[in-house]
Amino acid sequence: MKKFAVTALLFLLTFSAASATTKEESSAQSGSRTGYRGSISAHAMFNVWLGAETSHGYIFNRRHYVGGGIGASVAPVENIYVLGHIFAEYRYFILTQDSSPTLGAKAGLCTDLRNDPSGPPISRAAEIEINIGWDWTFKNGSGVFLQLAAPFFFADFFQFIPKLSFGVEF
DSSP: OHHHHHHHHHHHHHHHHHTOOOHHHHHHTTTTTOEEEEEEEEEEETTTEEEEEEEEEEEETTTEEEEEEEEEEEEOSSSOEEEEEEEEEEEEESSSSSEEEEEEEEEEEEEETTOOTTSOGGGEEEEEEEEEEEEEEOTTSOEEEEEEEEEEEESSSEEEOOEEEEEEEO
């Protein structure tokens, strides 16, 4: 997990330096982060669950993203569990620049894709996730992001599992 986090951070810092722009270039690009936006991301939850998500939506006035997506997570333990989830997502870009911190939230449902009655308790749960992160948008409109999230699962119980995500936007 530490190697993944350090590698992701170095990768993002490299791209951040490569995508740095001057004030004139930034004003000429204004509006480059609006319209349709899609992303694919990989995540690790509490050092056990590994997964991927895709989200698609729309960015309004360079600050507000609204979309929806699907994802899957796998727990490579003795009994391999596979969870799927569907969600709605909102993300707020704090700055209107090409490099911006973000705040976001997701709400959705989790289900066991193997339909195993002995699956983990979160396999039939509602999910609410709060996240913070950083988004780097390049001159061509694509970008990368890093997020630290707090997903909360609600069923007959309440569970919280920390989550680290790294993704590519297009």
